[in-house]
Amino acid sequence: MMKRIDPIQINWKPAKNKVIPVYKQIIQYVCDRVASGEWVIGARLPSQRTMAKLFNVNRSTISIAIDELTSYGIISGKSGAGTQIVSNTWALMLPTKPSWKKLISSGYFQENNYRLQQINQLEFEPNIARLGTGELDLRLFPQKMWTEVLQKMSTEITSWGYAEPLGILELREAIVEHMRQFGINVSTENILVTSGALQALQLIASCMLKEGSTVFTEAPTYLKSLQMFQSAGLKLNGITMDHDGLEYWKIKNQIKNSESSILYTIPTNQNPTGITMSDIRRKELMDFCIKNRLPIIEDGAYQELCFDNDQFKPLKSIDDNGMVMYLGSASKTLAPGLRIGWVIASKPVIQRLGDAKMQMDYGASSLSQLVFAEFLKSGKYSSYLVDLKKTLKKRRDNALECLTKYFSQLATWNKPIGGFYIWLTFNESIEVDDIFERALKKKILLNPGDIYDFKHNRSIRISFAYLECDEFKESIKKLALLLMDK
Ligand SMILES: Cc1ncc(COP(=O)(O)O)c(C=O)c1O
Known part of the structure; x- marks a missing residue:
């Protein structure tokens, strides 16, 4: 894609009284x-x-x-x-x-994909319908709970020092407790609090993987939309999925050296496809990774958003051999602005990442850590999550209904069991880039599938988490009309 060049602006005049001509x-x-x-x-x-x-x-x-x-x-x-x-x-x-x-342009860190840079800006345009965005509807903010939590904090906090290297103990204890319901039983020394799951990825990329290493991952994947692994000189290798998740057996022939390979997977409510790995596939994948000595980064950003029950337990919960580093986040359930995530791994890994984190930022915001600890300990987070899942489920059902009504002749899609996303693939050879521009003129912002994929595709990532049911319907209808008016 050609990069747009901004027109030259001149708002300067030479000084006529200077010695320089x-x-x-x-x-x-x-x-x-x-x-x-x-x-x-x-x-x-x-x-x-x-x-x-x-x-x-x-x-x-x-x-x-x-x-x-x-x-x-x-x-x-x-x-x-x-x-x-x-x-x-x-x-x-x-x-x-x-x-x-x-x-x-001299540093090692690569620029974002141009389309993503554009989307990051456009998300803040007034009155734009964000049909593929990776964020909860801001109107779902649980105002009353926040007031209660912040009021309590304001009377209890007596100082603001730097936090312990692995994160405030109170929060790590709360996370230990919280993760038990997902079958993960660890101690506080297995937990590192990070500034979002993104920082956990950054720490892993820079501390644990040497240049030239291969990172196997689902194709498409959220990781492809980030440049941090590529910037560290790591090779991403996309492995296709079926309805049950990652087709792990395709990795076999491609592992050249397991010492310098790792798997990154989002098994539950995957970003961008919404696919959830079946329990059988999880077990098989674990066996495969043990046999091939392939460590796993499990991204659980959407793990807590299964609508009906939590039957899809994380890989980490069946990790008897210490193969898995689990990443958690408060961003998709509660508030991305908190910038709180966590890594669960073996002690040496946590120590190494914690040491690097101290060099990077000397700890995640203490205020955010204490706030999230209070949410977890008070039980407010759990009860809020029950309501949130109900709302998201309603929005998912509405989204599927709208797609059936307006897109049956135009595209195919999957039914996610939770999370935010539906992966919509157009039937004909529709150019998504072209649709992106035309939708933008109608004030609809799309997330083209190419951002997340290893090859050109005809898909877009749809999110039902950001728009209310009526708004979603209106945008989907407009998009369908636009496609039919090719
Ligand atoms: C799969 C996945 N992992 C991690 C993140 C980033 O999370 P955080 O806000 O905790 O850095 C996202 C955000 O979109 C995501 O989709």
């Missing part, structure tokens, strides 16, 4: 914009006449400046609006500010 000031101004990365290669300058107006100088002054910039090789094209920035290297040799453009 005006045309030189203009040259310097252009060089500064190019060297700082504000004006990128390919950006077009306004016509000479417009520039003369904007700079409040004669056309002849502009002409001299343009000639000189052309001779440096910074711009090309003589006149009209055809003059473009063609190089930023010469500009660096001129006395100017540091090249932020060059510096910001």
